[in-house]
Amino acid sequence: MTGLRLCVAGVGALGGTLAACLARGGASVSLIARGETLSRLRTQGLTLTESGTVFTCQPAVAERAAGPVDVLFLTVKSHQLSSLLPAVLPAIGRDTLIVPIINGVPWWMATDDTSPAFRTLPPLLDPTGQLASHLPTQQIAGGVAYAFSSSEAPGQIHSLRPMRLVLGLVAPDMSGRDSRLNILAALLNTCGIDASVSGSIHAEVWTKLVSNVASNPLSVITGATLGTMATDRATRAIVHATLDEAMAVGMACGIPTLKPAEAICAMMAAAGPHQTSMLQDFRAGRFLETVAIGDALVALARALAVPTPVTDTLLGLVAFQRHSLPLKEQTS
Template sequence: MTMTMLSPSTPQRLLVAGAGAIGCTLAARLAAAGHTVELLARGATLQALRQHGLQLDDLDGHWRTPVKALAEPGAIADVIFLCSKSQDLPALAAQVQPAIGAQTLIVPLVNGVPFWFFHGAGGRFDGRTVHSVDPGERLGTLLPLAQVLGAVVFVTAEAEAPGRVRSRTPHLLMLGEPAGGISPRLQALCALLADAGIEARPLERIRDKLWTKLIANLTSNPLSVVTRTTLAQIYSDPVLLDTVRAVMHEAMLAAAAHGARLEIDPIEFLRLGAGMGAVRTSMLQDFERGRPLELAAIGDAIVELAELYALPMPATRTLLAQTRWHAARRAADTAPACALKAA
């Protein structure tokens, strides 16, 4: 499937589904580059976007851009960016159905193991469903796999208020065909994003970089909830490093079993993590706000992939169990307060 109509110099109709921090960052830069951007939102965020527009503060300055904020998608889009928590993706995929045409390119920007992981992978598991992230096997039906591009997101951003986002790091996306290789549509999309000030690297083997991000998420997100600490602390505190190393080594073994070529060694991995600074993970932010945690995609799915090769993952299983304990404890502690407010 080719998509030669994509051009950075020609305005495109783009749908950004999900008005969280990543979705708003992407929408602001694409709209500023002259593209027609529809941004799916709801509640207070939808109202704020309609009243005040979209505001982004990043390394290039302050952006206040007009976007078409919608509760439901409008016309068929050239590209759909799905920007949601992994557990919300099935509902979002159903919502964007009116915007998917025969030539629409679909780019899920989600954390954790993606639903398309085994699509076009070849080998004994080719076409297999990752049940931790797609238990009902709906996503492959709702989102035509032939129209999906894989993405690894290296963008950190935080919503300061509905419709207002701050990002303190460079915007970087790595994109690739699930079946491998560099296609014209992949190159065209990378050029479109680059024109909007978003570094987009086309990769021949998207899963290699995906595994690097998976290991980063697995070693940092759950532990940030258990310890309430930042990335700098997680990757430098001697007390925490034993857990980080144990989980990292288990995940690296799983990556190797699945044929990933990791370009980074464990020592460099820890150094880069510590260098991220006082960044609070998205999972910690969700925990503090009482939201569901992305443990299925970030943790359970990696355990599922490891089980295919009979890898036990004891440190990872323990960390995930501890994280769920803290989430359950917080929910129990806040339940009485919520009940009082309702009364």
């Protein structure tokens, strides 16, 4: 074991899966949670049910970090990051590796020079500038997760299959963080997480974004699972059209999509009965991640004069659906 001190901030479906796997593998992991999730974790612990096996653990959990850690995973929704900052700032030391695992276009992508079009994004992704100010780019490793998990109650996580996690530094390595990232990936693998390190994290993020924008909004409109959307003739056509638009925006930004549309559809089909995270949030009356997943993509498309008529229509319908239900935002 490496002896790394790990902290998972945000214990919903994704963060709960990650934390439980780390604890199950013997890693030193602490949790940051809020509200009902914090209370449940303190009294009942964290339970992961995966492939018919149930694992329960009782990691240290608090509302605010007590001090610096080696690796800080940020696993809340993108729109919750700013409100989480006060709780996680004590965990960030000079050498802390910060690993945000979020859907959509991450705020750190809006701060680099991949494409001038990204300069249009900070008002959407980091309107107060707090994320860019308090989370140093040189300490960030982007995280792209493929986790087919759900949380029916705080601290109760169900996973259809083991998590896959791709990591990559977002800025050139100037202080040996690349070697630490490889050590972290090795630790994650010993804990049952299929982890790898990529030298093309922007492309990895975009490939996940393409998949998300083609599946999440459509799932809210139709109520369909990933498997159904990828195999039904009508929804599959919409998925393909949305994939084409998102891939075109990426190419205009200079970021390739690492999988062809057919491969992404096959991955969706293999997920079978899994509901997207956006559909889970919609049915629970929670705030939807449409800004990072959809609005940011459309903003880039407008800046680059790339048409996105199908994506625009889907996002408009999701907005209509969202306004028809009362909002019950929850914290994790």
